[in-house]
Amino acid sequence: xxxxxxxxxxxxxxxxxxxxxxxxxxxxxxxxxxxxxxxxxxxxxxxxxxxxxxxxxxxxxxxxxxxxxxxxxxxxxxxxxxxxxxxxxxxxxxxxxxxxxxxxxxxxxxxxxxxxxxxxxxxxxxxxxxxxxxxxxxxxxxxxxxxxxxxxxxxxxxxxxxxxxxxxxxxxxxxxxxxxxxxxxxxxxxxxxxxxxxxxxxxxxxxxxxxxxxxxxxxxx
Amino acid sequence: xxxxxxxxxxxxxxxxxxxxxxxxxxxxxxxxxxxxxxxxxxxxxxxxxxxxxxxxxxxxxxxxxxxxxxxxxxxxxxxxxxxxxxxxxxxxxxxxxxxxxxxxxxxxxxxxxxxxxxxxxxxxxxxxxxxxxxxxxxxxxxxxxxxxxxxxxxxxxxxxxxxxxxxxxxxxxxxxxxxxxxxxxxxxxxxxxxxxxxxxxxxxxxxxxxxxxxxxxxxxx
Numbered sequence: 001x002x003x004x005x006x007x008x009x010x011x012x013x014x015x016x017x018x019x020x021x022x023x024x025x026x027x028x029x030x031x032x033x034x035x036x037x038x039x040x041x042x043x044x045x046x047x048x049x050x051x052x053x054x055x056x057x058x059x060x061x062x063x064x065x066x067x068x069x070x071x072x073x074x075x076x077x078x079x080x081x082x083x084x085x086x087x088x089x090x091x092x093x094x095x096x097x098x099x100x101x102x103x104x105x106x107x108x109x110x111x112x113x114x115x116x117x118x119x120x121x122x123x124x125x126x127x128x129x130x131x132x133x134x135x136x137x138x139x140x141x142x143x144x145x146x147x148x149x150x151x152x153x154x155x156x157x158x159x160x161x162x163x164x165x166x167x168x169x170x171x172x173x174x175x176x177x178x179x180x181x182x183x184x185x186x187x188x189x190x191x192x193x194x195x196x197x198x199x200x201x202x203x204x205x206x207x208x209x210x211x212x213x214x215x216x217x218x219x220x221x
Numbered sequence: 222x223x224x225x226x227x228x229x230x231x232x233x234x235x236x237x238x239x240x241x242x243x244x245x246x247x248x249x250x251x252x253x254x255x256x257x258x259x260x261x262x263x264x265x266x267x268x269x270x271x272x273x274x275x276x277x278x279x280x281x282x283x284x285x286x287x288x289x290x291x292x293x294x295x296x297x298x299x300x301x302x303x304x305x306x307x308x309x310x311x312x313x314x315x316x317x318x319x320x321x322x323x324x325x326x327x328x329x330x331x332x333x334x335x336x337x338x339x340x341x342x343x344x345x346x347x348x349x350x351x352x353x354x355x356x357x358x359x360x361x362x363x364x365x366x367x368x369x370x371x372x373x374x375x376x377x378x379x380x381x382x383x384x385x386x387x388x389x390x391x392x393x394x395x396x397x398x399x400x401x402x403x404x405x406x407x408x409x410x411x412x413x414x415x416x417x418x419x420x421x422x423x424x425x426x427x428x429x430x431x432x433x434x435x436x437x438x439x440x441x442x
Contacts, residue, residue, distance in 0.1 A: 018275075044316050044330065046267040048276035054239075054308040055269030055276045059316075059334050087275040095265050095280075095420070098361045100441075104369045105376040107358060109265065113280050137328060140319045141416060149324040149406055159326075181430025185370055191435050193427040195362060199316070202417035209402025214412050220321075 018117050019170035029171040038114040038171055039064035041094055042199075043140040047071060048089040062090070063135025067167070069116055070123070070132035073160030090116045090164060097194040101178035102185035110194060112173040120162035132161045143219025239338050240391035250392040259335040259392055260285035262315055263420075264361040268292060269310040283311070284356025288388070290337055291344070291353035294381030311337045311385060318415040322399035323406035331415060333394040341383035353382045364440025 011032045013019065029035075045062045048055055063070045069090060097110035123129050130151075137145045151159065178192045204220045234240065234251045250256075266283045269276055284291045290311060318331035344350050351372070358366045372380065399413045425441045 018272075018277075043319075044314065044332075046269075046278050046280075046312060046314070048267075048269040048278035048310075050271055050274070050276050051239075053271065054338065055271050055278075055310045056239075057267050057269035057276075057278050057310045057312040057336065059267075059312065059314040059332065061330060089269075089276045089278045091267060091278040091280065093265065093267070093280040097426075098264075098422075100362060100365060100369070100425075102370055103372070103376070104354065104358055104366065105372050105380075107361070107365070107369070109282060109361070111265075111280065115278065117275065133325065137325055140328070140330070141321060144321060144328070145325065148322065148328070148411060149326075149409060151324070151326050155324070155326040177426075177428040177430065181428050186430065188370060189432070189435055190369060191425075191427070191438050191441070192431055193425050195425050195441070196423035198421055198423065200419055200421045201319075202419065204321075204412075204414050204416050205318075205398075206412070206414040207398040207402050209398065209407065210413055211410070214410055217412050220412070220416070 013169055016168050027172045027174055034171045035114055035169050038092055038112045042092050045090050045092045061136050061140055063139045065135055069164045069166060070135055071162055073162040085119055087119055095197050097196045099178050099194050100192055101180045102188050102190045102192050103180055106178055106180045110174050114169060114171050116164060116166060116169040118164050118168055120164045123161040123163050129161050147217050234390055237389050248393045248395055255392045256335055256390050259313055259333045263313050266311050266313045282357050282361055284360045286356055290385045290387060291356055292383055294383040306340055308340055316418050318417045320399050320415050321413055322401045323409050323411045323413050324401055327399055327401040331395050335390060335392050337385060337390040339385050339389055341385045344382040344384050350382050368438050
């Protein structure tokens with residue numbers, strides 16, 4: 001976002017105490033492009049906040065800009081209004097496959113996951129609010145922002161939008177076949193491989209309340 | 222689990238201060254069967270823990286028994302070893318569709334989500350460990366536990382399994398068309414409906430290291 005107070009991010013993700021991987025280092029990625037790719041591939045994240053000392057994890061939609069993640073503050077209202085300025089963790093995960101090894105111990109999941117830490121900033125500028133909502137909408141359904149009715153002044157006033165800097169983030173992923181293809185277990189003669197998993201979008205289902213002459217817009221066709 | 226210390230759960234989920242819904246009450250479900258259905262429909266959860274006062278949300282696999290959720294402790298090792306006895310939040314989410322309304326304000330997501338709160342119990346009994354691992358494996362790929370090589374004593378010793386009671390849980394979901402079919406916006410003549418989304422399992426992909434004569438087992442066919 002051009003009107004964001006954050007500096008543009010570099011091509012490498014800075015490693016902090018939180019984003020340094022403690023386990024399975026081979027699965028970590030530190031390129032900024034990997035973060036962008038994980039965020040671009042989905043539209044639902046899991047937002048973690050602390051309420052009364054205990055974690056609360058809620059799913060919510062998000063929109064990713066160059067250096068900022070936008071999400072609705074209402075989902076976190078309970079915690080973020082009671083404790084503004086607190087750190088949150090946003091995790092975006094894509095499950096790509098179930099990894100079936102020769103041994104159950106080597107079973108795994110192919111996935112791509114990003115974790116972003118930071119103190120969210122309430123968005124108050126009307127222009128940034130619209131830009132953030134546009135990103136959230138377009139992430140879930142490209143083309144929809146220019147098609148549907150824009151938010152009214154009253155609706156905007158009822159919207160709590162939060163912005164989270166992408167400065168402190170980590171990316172982890174696993175790809176490929178099981179790891180025990182060259183182990184003694186390979187001699188067991190058991191089948192091993194990956195069952196691919198992917199999120200598929202189906203054909204649009206019209207609202208039953210829709211008049212029959214309303215055409216499906218081009219961006220959904 | 223018959224060897225679990227928890228009492229069997231009733232058919233209704235008890236409402237606690239944490240599971241009482243503050244917003245969108247119409248989306249809440251309190252039947253135990255709704256929780257079971259959400260847990261049965263997936264195999265990846267998002268586990269929220271508190272580390273140094275800040276939330277950390279990590280994706281991990283799980284297995285659901287009648288009154289207990291099992292997951293690997295290693296993913297939470299950083300927090301759960303430094304602060305044993307702390308409350309966690311496990312969230313399981315299925316995205317079912319993108320709800321395209323006439324107004325952007327009414328855009329939404331069709332989803333099913335369960336949140337479980339509690340203090341996880343480290344599983345130390347070898348029989349319960351095997352039963353928990355079996356549930357986790359079978360949740361991701363039914364039939365696989367009886368096919369692949371079982372964990373050795375050494376592998377079991379390297380496995381940290383946690384059990385979380387399903388006593389304190391909430392279920393939220395949204396289904397159906399957009400909510401503005403009977404609003405003034407219906408007169409705008411805009412298309413509205415739902416783009417269905419679902420997780421699809423593809424055909425199994427053999428490990429390139431696999432000998433060509435190893436048949437695909439029946440449970441994967």
